[in-house]
Amino acid sequence: MDSLMTNRKRSDKAATGTINDHFSEIAKRYQDLRITDLDPVRFIAKEIRKLVHIEAADVGCGPGRYSLLLCKHLGNKLNLACIDANKHMLRELDAYMKRHGMSNFIPMNSAAEDLPFPNNTLDCIFAFNAVHHFSLPSFLQECVRVLKNGSYLFVYTRLREQNRRNIWGRYFPKFYQKETRLYTLKAFTRAVAEFPALRLRWIEYFTYTRTSTIEWLTAQAKAHHYSTFCLYPLKELEDAITDFQQNIKSHFTDVHEVKWLDENALFVISKSC
Numbered sequence: 001m002d003s004l005m006t007n008r009k010r011s012d013k014a015a016t017g018t019i020n021d022h023f024s025e026i027a028k029r030y031q032d033l034r035i036t037d038l039d040p041v042r043f044i045a046k047e048i049r050k051l052v053h054i055e056a057a058d059v060g061c062g063p064g065r066y067s068l069l070l071c072k073h074l075g076n077k078l079n080l081a082c083i084d085a086n087k088h089m090l091r092e093l094d095a096y097m098k099r100h101g102m103s104n105f106i107p108m109n110s111a112a113e114d115l116p117f118p119n120n121t122l123d124c125i126f127a128f129n130a131v132h133h134f135s136l137p138s139f140l141q142e143c144v145r146v147l148k149n150g151s152y153l154f155v156y157t158r159l160r161e162q163n164r165r166n167i168w169g170r171y172f173p174k175f176y177q178k179e180t181r182l183y184t185l186k187a188f189t190r191a192v193a194e195f196p197a198l199r200l201r202w203i204e205y206f207t208y209t210r211t212s213t214i215e216w217l218t219a220q221a222k223a224h225h226y227s228t229f230c231l232y233p234l235k236e237l238e239d240a241i242t243d244f245q246q247n248i249k250s251h252f253t254d255v256h257e258v259k260w261l262d263e264n265a266l267f268v269i270s271k272s273c
Contacts, residue, residue, distance in 0.1 A: 019133070020086065022230045026223070027063060027088035031096070033225035036065040039206050040156045040266045044126070045073040047268065048152060054123045057081040057146075059112045059139070060130025064093035066156075070126065071102045080105045083115065113138035117146040128156045129264075132181040133227075136191045144197045144271060153198070153269040160184045162263035167210070167217070168226065170260075171247040173240040179228045188267065197271055204266040214248050214255040 026033070048054065054077055058067045061082040071080060082097075082105050084090050090107040097105050110116045112127075112134040125143055127134075143153050160182040163169045169176040183191070185203075192200050221241050224230055229237060252258050 018230045019227050022224055022227050023062075023086045024088040026225075027086070027092045029223060030063050030089070030092070030225075031065060033220055033223055034065065035210070035262075036069070037156075037206065037208065037264065038069060039208075040128070040154075040204070040264070041066065041069040041073050043204055043266060044070075044154050048074075048124060051123060052077060054078045055121060056124040056126065057083050057108075057115065057117070057122055058126045058128070059083045059115070060085075060127055060133060061093060062086075062089045062130070064096040066126065066128040067093060067105060068097060068100055068102065071097070071104055072100075076104060078104055081117075082107050083110050083112065085109070085111050113142060115142045115146050119145055120148050122146050123148060123151045125151075125153045126156075127154070129158065131155050131157050132183065136183070136188075137194065140191065140195050140198065143269075144195055147271040149271060151271050153267075153271070155188075155267040155269065156264060157188075157267070158182060158262075158264050159188070162265070166262050167258070167260040168228075171251065172221070172244045174232075174236075175228060175240075178231045179226075185265070192267070192269060199270050199272055201268045201270055204268065206264045206266065208262045208264075209259060210262050211257060211259050214245060214258060217248065217258065218245060 054074060056070075056078060058070060058080055061067050061084050064082065067080060067082045071078060082090070082093055084093070084107075087109055090109055094107050108116055112130075125147060131139070147153065160179070161184060163179055163182050164176045189200060192198050218241060221229055221237075221244065232240060248255055248258060
């Protein structure tokens with residue numbers, strides 16, 4: 001565990017500036033470039049349907065893709081703090097949520113490792129496709145601090161082994177090897193087990209059939225729709241895109257209807273005394 005976290009810290013430190021710049025640059029286009037999954041939000045809404053009033057935070061919220069879905073599915077009983085370390089993302093979120101008539105949210109510029117809440121004040125914390133950008137031990141420690149007893153932490157993420165099986169991991173050169181920030185199932189569950197106040201109640205797995213075209217997949221890669229692409233030097237990325245296109249042509253009979261499976265996991269974690 002210690003060696004894993006040491007390696008992650010070195011990698012994160014080297015990439016921090018590049019990744020921050022990436023999110024600032026892509027903020028206005030992020031909604032269009034990424035797919036938003038409704039199923040985990042429906043699952044969460046069902047799990048916490050008995051809560052009458054919910055003080056919650058969406059940590060690593062980006063431009064508000066999942067914040068909006070949470071507000072729509074949980075309604076007026078939800079007060080949602082939308083937390084992100086990138087101010088450009090928060091500006092997009094604020095405009096996006098207001099365009100959709102939402103008022104039960106507040107944007108907050110903060111790191112996941114230093115949440116701006118008093119102790120024992122939140123009923124739920126959500127993190128969608130963001131936890132691999134956090135220092136996981138520090139984030140979990142903050143969750144223990146700010147969550148009430150009996151409250152929930154929901155972490156929706158793509159595991160490292162799942163990343164290997166999707167279209168990018170299978171056909172885009174070195175994508176799986178470069179994306180070392182994602183957690184394996186074993187590493188994530190071990191990290192949670194380090195905190196006696198947290199209990200991993202269960203893991204819900206989601207599988208989606210995706211369909212796209214070679215043109216759109218290429219456009220997504222060129223636009224760095226995954227921050228993984230920022231880890232490639234420019235020339236290496238250009239060569240990898242060319243090889244990716246060739247791989248798609250070799251493995252799919254119709255490049256205008258490319259189908260594959262995406263996988264994600266939702267960790268349902270509770271806090272107890």
